[in-house]
Amino acid sequence: MLRLLPIVAASTLGAAIALAGYTFLYARGWAYLTNDPRACANCHVMEQQYSGWLKGSHRAVAVCNDCHTPPGLVAKYLVKGENGFRHSFAFTTGRFPDEIHIVQRDLDVTERACRKCHEEIVTAIEGPHGESGRLSCVRCHRSVGHME
Secondary structure, three states, X not given: OOOHHHHHHHXXXXXXXXXXXXXXXXXXXXXXXXXXXXXXXXXXXXXXXXXXXXXXXXXXXXXXXXXXXOOOHHHHHHHHHHHHHHHHHHHHHOOOOOOOXXXXXXXXXXXXXXXXXXXXXXXXXXXXXXXXXXXXXXXXXXXXXXXO
């Protein structure tokens, strides 16, 4: 009986790896490792956002990853991995809303991106009180990256 345990564990691990590989290929997972905005539109729920980005002013200066992932290779792919898992799970189980909403963690990433690229104007608007009177770029400019 104890001899079968390693065989069962190896078989289970092999099946999990095969399933993950198949899912990665079927869902065009390699596309998500790139900076190509079309990868974000692989899913029909993102078509409106992609179309809005194509019409918007940020198209000339930024792609999805510039605003929706943090700087740095490790941080970027950690966020992409977490989002990819969450999105895949939601779509696979059918538990996604018709109208998508950004989660707080991703909203914070986007807010930091706005402030990084527009630091001079944000500083001028907030004045010397910065942190205590901190405004939200995304609250007032919610559709800038995705023209509606």
